[in-house]
Amino acid sequence: MMKPEFSYFSGLCVYFLFLQVTISSEKWMVTTPTRHVLARVGGQAELSCQVIPPQSVGYMEVRWFRSGHSQPVYLYRGGHSMSGEAAPEYANRTQFVKEAIGEGKVTLRIHNISILDDGPYRCSFNDSGFIDVASMNLNVTAVGLETEIHVQAPDADGVIVECNSGGWFPKPQMEWRDSNGETLRHSMKSYSQDEARFFHMKMALLTNRLQGNIICCIFNPVTGEEKQTNIILASEYSHQVLLIWKQRQNQ
Ligand SMILES: *[C@@H]1O[C@H](CO)[C@@H](O)[C@H](O)[C@H]1NC(C)=O
Ligand SMILES: *[C@@H]1O[C@H](CO)[C@@H](O)[C@H](O)[C@H]1NC(C)=O
Ligand SMILES: *[C@@H]1O[C@H](CO)[C@@H](O)[C@H](O)[C@H]1NC(C)=O
Numbered sequence: 001m002m003k004p005e006f007s008y009f010s011g012l013c014v015y016f017l018f019l020q021v022t023i024s025s026e027k028w029m030v031t032t033p034t035r036h037v038l039a040r041v042g043g044q045a046e047l048s049c050q051v052i053p054p055q056s057v058g059y060m061e062v063r064w065f066r067s068g069h070s071q072p073v074y075l076y077r078g079g080h081s082m083s084g085e086a087a088p089e090y091a092n093r094t095q096f097v098k099e100a101i102g103e104g105k106v107t108l109r110i111h112n113i114s115i116l117d118d119g120p121y122r123c124s125f126n127d128s129g130f131i132d133v134a135s136m137n138l139n140v141t142a143v144g145l146e147t148e149i150h151v152q153a154p155d156a157d158g159v160i161v162e163c164n165s166g167g168w169f170p171k172p173q174m175e176w177r178d179s180n181g182e183t184l185r186h187s188m189k190s191y192s193q194d195e196a197r198f199f200h201m202k203m204a205l206l207t208n209r210l211q212g213n214i215i216c217c218i219f220n221p222v223t224g225e226e227k228q229t230n231i232i233l234a235s236e237y238s239h240q241v242l243l244i245w246k247q248r249q250n251q
């Protein structure tokens, strides 16, 4: 009674083992060399996808797409670019790099990057209904070109120093520092975003420190770039300010 059951069980094991070997020899998966792709506004980005184990994907349907967008960013099918199917905002900006398509590696190059291109992307490979997908983030960055510092006429509370900058993406960090690198407390800080999604910032400092270097520091958290703009409060001017300030305090 025991013997037939045992051979039935081992037969089942052999069957499952066989099934697993057959499936894994047929299947492949999609990977991306970089999870986060950095690109500058106006520059270009390369979204690469690789099928492993390496094999030709020239006969597959390859698609790059974004969630929430009905049309693909790019579609390659039957060995051709299906440019008519791509979303109009990408139509004339993409280039399919397929030198290594025989080893399963393809790249979508996107030109003239804008902030609207920022966000997650996916590439899918479809081999007659067997599909795998990989995800990546396109991190678009922009560093503001101009930063201005204004000093307002002094009053009883001291002087107000204001720093203005614009053209940043993503939202930067901003702070005042003195010449020793110590952070100075701001009295006001505000951010706004224009229709092209660039960030504009304004930050003020109320100080009665009437001499020395005051630095407006703006930091892009994605690239780690920091831009510093400084103003030196001159002592001659400071004496006047101090005088006015003292006078007002005495009133
Ligand atoms: C892309 O370029 C073609 C030919 O140069 C042009 O006909 C088409 O209007 C362009 N499409 C977009 C969305 O700019
Ligand atoms: C790049 O895109 C911007 C809009 O995002 C457009 O104004 C500009 O003409 C484009 N430049 C080129 C070279 O296509
Ligand atoms: C995958 O490709 C097959 C034809 O090879 C097609 O019928 C199917 O719709 C495709 N699937 C997707 C999700 O594109």
Ligand SMILES: *[C@@H]1O[C@H](CO)[C@@H](O)[C@H](O)[C@H]1NC(C)=O
Pocket: 036, 118, 119, 120, 137, 138, 139, 221, 222
């Ligand atoms: C890139 O953008 C994604 C969201 O799209 C974000 O989660 C990620 O932190 C960003 N990467 C870097 C290096 O900041």
